[in-house]
Amino acid sequence: MTDHPTPSPRERLFVALQHVLPQHGLSTLMHRLARVRWRPLKALLIRAFARLYRIDMSLAVEPELSAYPHFNAFFTRALRPDARPLDPDPRAVLCPVDGTISQIGRIAAGRLIQAKGHDYGADALLGLANGVAHPFDGGVFATIYLSPSDYHRIHMPLAGALAEMTYAPGRLFSVNNSTAKLVPGLFARNERVVCRFATEAGEMALVLVGAIFVGGIETVWAGAITPPHSGRALQHWDHRNDTDPIRLERGAEMGRFNLGSTVVLLFPPGRIEWESNLAPGQQVRLGQRLGVLQSYSLRT
Helix, strand or coil, X not given: CCCCCCCCHHHHHHHHHXXXXXXXXXXXXXXXXXCCCCHHHHHHHHHHHHHHCCCCHHHECCXXXXXXXXXXXXXXXXXXXXXXXXXXXXXEEECCCCEEEEEEEECECCEEEEECCEEEEHHHHCCCCCCCCCCCCCCEEEEEEECCCCCCEEECCCCEEEEEEEEECCXXXXXXXXXXXXXXXXXXXXXXXXXEEEEECEEEEEEEECXXXXXXXXXXXCEEEECXXXXXXXXXXXXXXXCCCCEECCCCEEEEECCCEEEEEEECCCCEEXXXXXXXXXXXXXXXXXXXXXXXXXXX
């Protein structure tokens, strides 16, 4: 576990405000604003954001800001195929997003590290009842934070067939470092979409965690899962017995966010070895090697 400084008064105030703000209401407003097509407003939003975050539009399939019909289309813009080359080693587990590693390591006694002094249960993250069995205890996890300036499409670390998907309702706290240090069980409390795939490394979970102002989480097979945010119970879709299974290739797009959020990636024990140089705070790019498949898993 890495060492983090004691939260500052400013960080404590930032988190305290999140407890009283209407998180879902503000996020719904942001969802609507991001899809306004009135040209003067959408142009102002896109130009201001691109300038503030120094967005390199030369990497985009569509480099012209004026070509995007609304802010969300710009924010979830596609990148050129050569902008994020995939690690060519077929044993490589690919990074699914552009972002920053929040935590990476092993799942010990069913718990994942969130920040110094905080961990949380894999069962809660996955939307399971307490004590329900899952294949990830003793395995490995990686939590990757996407800032507003990052590319916001999520891609497959390995080829896989969709086994199940769960929508878990929850809060919409920010998912930055300050909140992670001060909100226990943050990633298991926030609204999220849990996608589990059958892969050559066994079962793989990709958990798309919502956050304040994240106006939508969607997958390529189901479309928009959120919003709406509030008034919904946990929902589950079982795809294990589909006659026409949903299969996605390694590196293929599987979903996207509107505005910054977090992805948590989980694998069972003995299947994946993370790269030894990866550590919290390190920036990563889509397609780079996060780890390698262990030799026997290639024969499964």
